Structure formats: C-alpha cells, structure tokens
Amino acid sequence: MSTSLFEKLGGNAAVDAAVDIFYRKVLSDDRINSFFEGVDMDKQAAKQKAFLTMAFGGPHNYTGKDMRAAHAPLVARGLNDSHFDAVAENLQATLKELNVPSELIGEVMAIAGSTRNDVLCR
Amino acid sequence: MPRIFFEKQSYTCQDNESVLDCLTGHGLPIPSSCRSGICQTCLMRAVEGAVPLAAQQGLKETLRVQNYFLACVCKPTNDLKVALPDEEAGARTKVTVLAKEVLGGNIIRLRLGCTLPLDYHPGQFVQLHRDDGLIRSYSIASLPQREEPLELHIRHLPDGRMSGWIHDILKTGDTLEISGPAGQGFYLPGQPDQGLLLIGTGSGLAPLWGIARDALAQGHTGPIHLYHGSRDVSGLYLINELRELAEQYPNLNYTPCLSGPDVPKGFAAGRAEQMAFSHLPKLTGWRVFLCGHPAMVAATKKKAFLTGASMKDIYADPFVIAADSIKPAA
Ligand SMILES: Cc1cc2nc3c(=O)[nH]c(=O)nc-3n(C[C@H](O)[C@H](O)[C@H](O)COP(=O)(O)OP(=O)(O)OC[C@H]3O[C@@H](n4cnc5c(N)ncnc54)[C@H](O)[C@@H]3O)c2cc1C
Ligand code: HEM
Ligand code: FES
Numbered sequence: 001m002s003t004s005l006f007e008k009l010g011g012n013a014a015v016d017a018a019v020d021i022f023y024r025k026v027l028s029d030d031r032i033n034s035f036f037e038g039v040d041m042d043k044q045a046a047k048q049k050a051f052l053t054m055a056f057g058g059p060h061n062y063t064g065k066d067m068r069a070a071h072a073p074l075v076a077r078g079l080n081d082s083h084f085d086a087v088a089e090n091l092q093a094t095l096k097e098l099n100v101p102s103e104l105i106g107e108v109m110a111i112a113g114s115t116r117n118d119v120l121c122r
Numbered sequence: 123m124p125r126i127f128f129e130k131q132s133y134t135c136q137d138n139e140s141v142l143d144c145l146t147g148h149g150l151p152i153p154s155s156c157r158s159g160i161c162q163t164c165l166m167r168a169v170e171g172a173v174p175l176a177a178q179q180g181l182k183e184t185l186r187v188q189n190y191f192l193a194c195v196c197k198p199t200n201d202l203k204v205a206l207p208d209e210e211a212g213a214r215t216k217v218t219v220l221a222k223e224v225l226g227g228n229i230i231r232l233r234l235g236c237t238l239p240l241d242y243h244p245g246q247f248v249q250l251h252r253d254d255g256l257i258r259s260y261s262i263a264s265l266p267q268r269e270e271p272l273e274l275h276i277r278h279l280p281d282g283r284m285s286g287w288i289h290d291i292l293k294t295g296d297t298l299e300i301s302g303p304a305g306q307g308f309y310l311p312g313q314p315d316q317g318l319l320l321i322g323t324g325s326g327l328a329p330l331w332g333i334a335r336d337a338l339a340q341g342h343t344g345p346i347h348l349y350h351g352s353r354d355v356s357g358l359y360l361i362n363e364l365r366e367l368a369e370q371y372p373n374l375n376y377t378p379c380l381s382g383p384d385v386p387k388g389f390a391a392g393r394a395e396q397m398a399f400s401h402l403p404k405l406t407g408w409r410v411f412l413c414g415h416p417a418m419v420a421a422t423k424k425k426a427f428l429t430g431a432s433m434k435d436i437y438a439d440p441f442v443i444a445a446d447s448i449k450p451a452a
Pocket of ligand 1: 156160161247258259260261262274275276277278279280281282283284285286325326328329439440441442443444447
C-alpha cells in the first residue's frame with residue numbers, strides 16, 4: 001500500500017506543529033478573526049486541530065453534514081468565499097513556513113478546497 | 123437522548139445538558155463549584171461508555187486513562203454509567219489551621235498542617251470544603267520540598283461566603299477538609315534557560331509566588347519576570363519579600379504594578395499585563411503563567427499567544443467565581 005498523504009506529512013506530530021502557526025495566523029488576520037472571537041482558546045485550538053487533521057487527509061469522522069452544521073452559524077453571520085479564501089491562504093502559508101514540499105501542499109489545498117460548498121452551506 | 127446510569131438509577135440527559143445538570147436536576151448531591159470546567163470539583167468517573175474529549179480537558183493523564191471527567195462540561199453523546207470518584211482521586215484530607223495572618227489590604231495567608239503528606243506542586247490548587255458543603259478552590263503558594271506547611275492566600279471578596287468566613291470566623295487550631303490537588307500550572311524542570319513570564323492580579327500572586335520560588339529552588343537560570351497588579355498599593359502584598367528575592371537572584375525580575383491613579387515611587391503605573399507586554403514584546407519560546415481576574419487571564423492568554431508563546435506553554439488559572447454566586451442555582 002502506498003503511504004498516505006497524512007503519513008507523508010508526518011501524521012499527528014505535523015498537525016501539532018502546524019496548529020500553533022496556523023491558529024496564530026488566523027487570529028491575527030483581520031479579514032476573518034471576528035469569526036473566532038469570544039470562543040475559549042483551548043477549545044478553539046482543539047477545533048483547529050480537527051480542521052488540520054482533515055485537510056492533511058488524516059482520520060476524522062466529519063461528514064459534509066457535520067461541516068455544514070459547524071459553519072452554518074458563521075454563514076448566518078456573513079461567511080462567504082472571501083473568508084474561505086483567506087483561511088486557505090493562511091493554511092498554505094503555514095505549510096510553506098513548515099517547509100512542506102509544494103506537491104504535498106497542493107494535495108492539502110485540494111482537500112481543503114473540496115469542502116468549500118459544505119463550509120459555505122451551498 | 124443519552125441516558126446516565128448512576129447508583130442503580132437511570133436518568134435521561136436532555137439535549138445540550140451536562141451530566142452535572144442532569145444529576146443535580148434530579149436532586150442528587152454531586153459536588154460542584156465553578157461549573158465551567160476549571161476547578162475540578164465535579165470530578166466523576168465513567169465506568170461504562172466514552173466521554174467527549176472536552177470533558178477531560180485539564181485533567182492529569184493518570185485520571186484521563188481511568189476515564190475520569192468533569193461532569194459540568196460533559197455533554198454526553200452516548201449512554202454513560204458514571205460514579206463519584208474513588209477514594210483516592212477525590213479523597214479529602216483533614217487539615218489544621220496553623221497560622222492565619224493578614225498579608226495586605228484584604229488578603230489573608232492561611233498556613234495549614236496536613237495529617238498525611240500531600241503530594242503537590244506549587245501553583246496547583248486545592249478545594250477547601252466547609253462543613254455545610256460549600257466548596258471553593260485556592261491556589262498553593264508553598265514549596266513542599268522546603269517542608270513548608272500548605273500555604274494559601276485568600277482575598278476577601280465583598281459578601282464572599284467562603285472568603286468572608288475564612289477572614290471573619292476561621293481561627294488558628296480549627297480543622298478543615300481539603301481535596302486535590304489539581305491543575306497543570308506549575309514549574310516543570312527540563313528547560314532551565316527558558317524565559318518564564320508570570321502575571322497575576324490580587325491573590326493571583328499565590329500560585330506565582332509558589333512557581334517562582336519553585337523554579338529558583340530547582341536551579342532555573344533563564345529570566346523570570348513576575349508582574350503583580352492591583353488598583354492600589356493595598357492590593358499588593360509580599361512586596362518586600364519579592365524585592366529581596368529579586369536582589370538575591372539576578373534572573374528574577376519583579377514589577378509591582380498599580381492601575382489606579384495613585385502610584386508611589388518604586389511601582390509601575392499601569393496594568394500588570396500591559397507592563398509585561400511593553401517590556402517583553404515577543405514571547406516566542408517563553409513559558410507563561412497567568413492567574414487571577416478571569417477577564418485579564420483570557421485577554422492576556424490570547425495576547426501572549428499572538429506575540430509568539432506556544433499554546434502548550436501558556437498556563438492560565440482564571441479565578442472564576444462559583445456559578446451559584448453569579449446566578450441562583452436553577
Ligand atoms: C482554579 C482556581 C484557583 C483559585 N485560587 C484562588 C486563590 O489562590 N486565592 C483566592 O483568593 N481565590 C482563589 N480563587 C477564587 C475562589 O475559589 C473563590 O471563588 C473566591 O474566594 C470567592 O468565593 P466566596 O465563597 O468567598 O465568594 P462567593 O460567595 O462565591 O461570592 C463571590 C463574589 O461574587 C460576587 N458576585 C455575585 N454575583 C456576581 C456577578 N453576577 N458578577 C460579579 N460578581 C458577583 C459576590 O458579591 C462576591 O463578591 C480560585 C478559583 C479558582 C477556580
Ligand atoms: C477550508 C475549509 C474548512 C474546513 C475543512 C473546516 C473544518 C472545520 C472543523 C473540522 C471544525 C470543527 C467542528 C467541530 O468539531 O465542532 C471547524 C470549526 C470552525 N470553523 Fe471551520 N473549516 C473550514 C473553513 C472555515 C472558514 C473559512 C472559517 C471562517 C473564516 C471557519 C471557522 C470555523 C469556526 C469559527 C469554527 C468553530 C465553530 C464552533 O466553535 O463551534 N472554518 N471547522
Ligand atoms: S470543573 Fe466542574 S464544577 Fe468546576
């Protein structure tokens with residue numbers, strides 16, 4: 001069997017390394033940080049971890065329906081394509097910072113992109 | 123809807139209801155205090171069924187693997203059979219008040235003698251139990267390796283039930299019960315040159331006084347910056363002791379901060395966290411301990427993270443008020 005994307009990226013340890021960097025970028029990004037305000041930071045960090053595990057092609061139990069449910073309140077608050085692009089940009093910058101090879105970055109971005117319609121509840 | 127089995131009975135847990143609310147709603151006397159997943163008073167154990175991860179946040183690894191969880195933040199998604207903690211995990215110890223003294227404006231130092239040696243780290247906290255069932259958490263300021271008696275600093279809150287009782291009624295020689303210790307905010311050896319930033323308001327100095335002295339006693343060589351804040355001088359305490367400690371250990375920096383209008387010489391004008399960030403604008407690689415006022419702790423935690431501290435290196439103990447003091451128990 002060929003090695004999965006998640007394994008190639010370094011598995012759980014890679015997610016742990018990426019969480020801090022990614023979450024710091026998101027909280028510092030004025031285009032999207034209002035969506036993350038007022039939530040307990042530890043809980044939020046745990047969700048960032050869920051997000052990254054999913055984007056890294058790792059094991060998760062989220063269905064498209066779960067993604068819609070998690071983001072529906074945000075869509076009601078105006079979440080749109082521009083915010084989605086901003087999150088994707090932060091994700092890409094995080095992977096670059098961690099020196100992930102560009103073909104793997106491409107795979108991650110493709111997985112993240114595939115969730116767009118669910119995240120935006122379309 | 124999931125069912126909760128407890129002491130041979132079963133109860134239906136409503137949507138979005140915690141195990142604690144479900145059981146206390148049926149009149150069961152499950153101990154609780156903060157009702158927000160911080161004080162660990164509502165510790166329970168899942169005998170059967172998996173608890174959500176969020177219900178184990180902040181618990182020691184040893185407790186996690188035994189399926190202990192915090193009932194107040196446990197919103198089950200499946201049936202659970204639960205029990206109150208075993209003797210060992212939830213055990214109460216009798217303590218005797220050895221000394222009670224005023225440290226500053228409205229802060230009392232309690233020194234407690236334990237009949238059994240208590241295994242703890244300075245900076246953790248214990249639960250104090252009053253005879254009538256009132257439970258409150260207090261942080262530990264003493265160093266066990268120095269064989270100091272258990273030391274707590276208690277700030278008298280206006281109309282505070284436990285703190286008022288401690289200030290006005292409790293006296294030397296009285297006995298009390300404690301449980302714990304709990305909490306992850308303590309010094310861990312292994313990185314002696316790491317920078318340590320400690321920020322506390324009011325009696326939030328208690329754990330920091332313990333952590334700073336613990337780090338020094340364990341040979342920490344990196345910079346240790348301690349910021350203690352209050353509105354006016356009467357809210358600060360152990361000022362001379364901390365100044366002397368900073369004289370003795372050049373790597374310890376102590377800054378007493380006053381946010382009120384009256385700032386005598388020798389004190390920094392401003393809030394403790396503002397002073398800290400103006401001296402230390404980048405916290406990459408630092409370990410950060412935050413204790414005291416919940417709003418200060420939450421805002422500072424975020425700022426410390428944004429200025430470079432790693433999430434796993436930030437320890438925060440908000441001194442949250444017990445839930446039943448904020449709104450009457452339903
Ligand atoms: C992990 C942890 C560690 C702690 N460590 C310490 C410590 O080292 N030292 C220390 O002094 N304390 C500490 N605390 C706080 C302590 O546990 C108690 O909450 C505190 O002593 C007050 O308890 P009380 O019974 O005296 O007051 P309570 O009877 O619980 O009343 C609390 C206060 O709330 C006020 N109040 C009531 N309703 C509201 C409202 N809606 N909004 C705002 N205020 C309201 C009351 O007037 C009163 O002043 C810690 C708390 C936690 C969770
Ligand atoms: C790129 C595609 C995205 C994926 C794969 C994704 C994935 C996830 C996952 C797995 C969760 C956790 C759900 C849970 O366990 O409750 C989550 C929560 C969250 N996401 Fe996303 N997400 C994406 C895009 C976005 C965008 C664009 C925003 C806003 C700018 C956003 C904001 C949030 C917030 C605020 C939460 C927490 C909600 C809560 O606290 O309940 N996400 N996301
Ligand atoms: S942790 Fe549950 S009551 Fe405090």
